[in-house]
Amino acid sequence: MSNIIQRNKSEKRFQFYGLLAVGLAIFLLLILLFKIFSTGFSAFNQTYLGVKIQIEKGENLAELDARSTLRKNLRNMFPEAQSRSDKKNLYSLFSPGAYIEFEEMLKAYDGDVIDGYYYFLASDDLDMYFKGTVTRQGNSAGRIKPSQMKFVDEFVKMNLIELQFNRYLLGSADSRNPEMAGILGAIYGSLFAILIAFVTSFPLGVLTAIYLEKLTKQNAFSDLIETNINNLAAVPSIVFGLLGLAIFLNFFELPRSASLVGGLTLGLMTLPTIVIASRSAIKSVPPSIEEASIGLGSSKVQTIFNFTLPLAMPGILTGTIIGIARAIGETAPLLMIGMVAFIVDIPQGPLDASTALPVQIFLWQDSPERAFVERTSAAIIVLLIFLFLLNITAVYLRKKLEKKW
């Protein structure tokens, strides 16, 4: 028998290990969130360069060529840029999006004279430098060469470089140019997929749960379905992707990369979660209520639809929301059915080729451009906020609507 001091010491040590484990788990979560938020936050702003635009009276603004006009005004600002390479270096500080912005501005402009400073989208390399993501070494920074840096310094000196809200990130679809890339297309794809997943899995799941819980006696058949559903819940998501590939794409020949197929696949994946949650919600409805209903002359089906189901609905919805939240973050099955492609259009319907938000994150983190790192984090922030809201809704439903019997 060891003495009491040693035993108390080992007791303290054991307790400390436990606390350490809890602390470590929470610490890892905080590190992860901190890293994502700290890298992603800067992506919500974007570098813009000011250009002095002078257009004389008498020009038809809507018919001007935006590209050459903007370049002409740039050359007027920097008369020292004479050689071909100098001009090219100057132009390359701007994103291709700058010309589109200028064109839109010209079209929307009323009045016939333009004279003043206007801001246009800068290239991703300049964006990275101005935000301090890449540090300056001598006269170059990242992919900005010394021959470009002299113009950058000039812009800084004239105070014509500033950060503006990044309207591309949440307002456009994917692009090869990081400064113009956005997640709106991916968000649409995710929404279509989730809608389809919900429409297919929710009715099927609830009906299955009612049948297993209320309408069948425990026998070999119901046992088979039950073990089957429990096991389906643990099947790796990538296997569901292969199922979607084999059934929806190869057998039914639905269009590849469409969010319809993604939604159906995610729906199959979510089904077991919904069945399990619905069953426990239905089980928690007190039998006395159902017996009272039967006693008053209702049939079994009437009792289920008039009493059991409405009373179990908060629990069912909570489980469904949690299942759907898991499906939104799922990437692997979508890779299998080809929702992993470079798509610059915002999908108009569930049959259009599209990506989903997590797939977009996967695609961006794979891109070599430095500017995609912060945009990947920003996309993750959007995804996490969305999931957080969904989970809050689920908790709220559970707290407010679920009755304790």
Next chain:
Amino acid sequence: MTIEFLILTILGLTAYSFFLSKRKASALNVINPLDVHSQPHYHGLFSAILTIVPAIILLFLWSWLENSIFKSNLESYFSDVVDPYKINFYVSGVKSFVAGASDTLMNHSNFSAAVEYYETSTKMSLALKSIVIVIITLIAFRYSLNLVTAKFKARDLVEDIVIRTMKYASIFAIFITLGIVLSLLFETLRFFESVAITEFLFGTHWSPQMSIREGQVGSSGSFGAVPVFTGTLLISLIAMLVAGPIGLFSAIYLSQYASNRARSYAKPIIEVLAGIPTVVYGFFAVITVGPFFRDLGIFFNIDGFSSESALIAGSVLGIMIIPFIASLTDDSLSAVPRSLKEGSLAMGATLSETTTRVIIPASFHGIVGSFLLAFSRAIGETMIVVMAAGFAANLTANPFNAVTTVTVQIVGLLTGDQEFDSPKTMSAFALAFVLFFLTLILNIISLSIVKKFREQYE
């Protein structure tokens, strides 16, 4: 008439038949309520079902038939093309041209003829389909209205239909499993026609890349999956080494030591780890954990530490499965009857002694079950390993080297340009088959262990 208009017409007729039958049944109710078997809305529901079901069945059948007929007819326009991919390409070109999605006339002599055929025949088919379906719906509508009489047992029929629907819905879950097994098995068997099963299971060289030209060096590709399996095992073991102690001790602390208040905060926070999408963990591995371990490797002078190592993927995977172990272990620790714990404490044992000598042995089944479930999660996890582990199949037990896993290989083989029917594509299904059965067995074992344990105390 467009397809949307047709569907709207069917829905409108259905709603109308519901209201008409309901009204007729209500009128019956007024005359002699005791003679009427079912309430008015059951008559309405039955009429609505009778109206809509034939239309839906017909619509699906027609669309399916139509598609296969058009497809084979369109393919015959391009029968001179040898490559089946090219034919598919032309056919989808015709379809998107007619749909107005593209305006490119493809470079084939029959292309415009095919477009013309497809355009006229789709129009014809739609018109015919609309007429037939509307007529049948109207007949069903009229017939259902006739059925509304006092003696007609609409409620029994509707309830019977509802119960049947529920039964089929629950059988659907079996079809999912069947679908998984069959689709994997089918491709796997075809894979074993070209690659011997012994080579797949026991071969030690994995390089499924087939060369495009014949006779190139290494053109056959080799499918010895042992390095893939060992890589999966190595990464999952590292994950368990990270998650096991943290999860187990968290569960012990939360269930035995923490105050109710602390527990009510800490438990949901740890469970947040389970709600974070795996692609986020993968990104975290790439931008934070990877560089961190690389710096450590340089600091301790470890040779051959690659940036995509088993250690990086495994430890991030471990973070992900902490909550699985923590919450399942917590459940089984809490399920141990209070009397056992209090008895031990009353004998003078400290809480740690009680935990290690009474509570853990008493809940050992549950803890083992939770570890097995977490292990099966780790094996099936995809995105973290795809982003952090890499594709190189090395047969090694060194955690500092790059290894690959089953899931990574499946993703690598099935994304990007894939040739149909090549052993390379089919090998992905064989790998998935192995993965499916491994996780299934682990799951069945752990579920039965947990169940057995539960029965012990109930």
